Amino acid sequence: MKANIQNLLVKITHLLSVNGEKEWATTFEHFRKELEVDYDTTLIKIKHTFGGAGSFNDVVLHQNGQMLTSENRELNILQDQLYDAITAEIVRARGH
Template identity: 40%
Template sequence: MTVREYCIEIYKLLNEVGEIHWAKSFKIFISELEESEDKSIYRKIISIYGGMGSFNDLVLYKNGILCRKENDELAKLRSELYLEIGNNWT
């Protein structure tokens, strides 16, 4: 998958469980990736991975219930997106 495709899949997953804040961020990333082939957006995406309250810390809940399947999928997509950016950022 491309960086854009990973962002779309993550956006869908976040939106599905009602994680509006992070879904909005990914919607912006998707728009920026569609508008330009400039890879500077990669820096913005990578920046959400570090620090307290970062994307790495995100655990999905819906109606107060832990979303196991969705968290497993998010962990996979989160790692793969990071690797895809690393492989394509030159």
């Protein structure tokens, strides 16, 4: 599961980076590296990016004032996959 999460983070980082979301890209690249240092804590940190105002869920990719439809669709799929994978790992880690 760790490899899957890392792969999702790489895909998300790339998609964000090439579409001008440099700050979010940097954040997710940092998380990918941190998984090697403190896996369980980093999972929690990633999950926290999904909640609240200005969260990762609120990211909308756009260029020159135009929403990037296919890129946003891809991002939404990756977001869902990452959230599901992280949630499953957190549950597994707690022994439930």
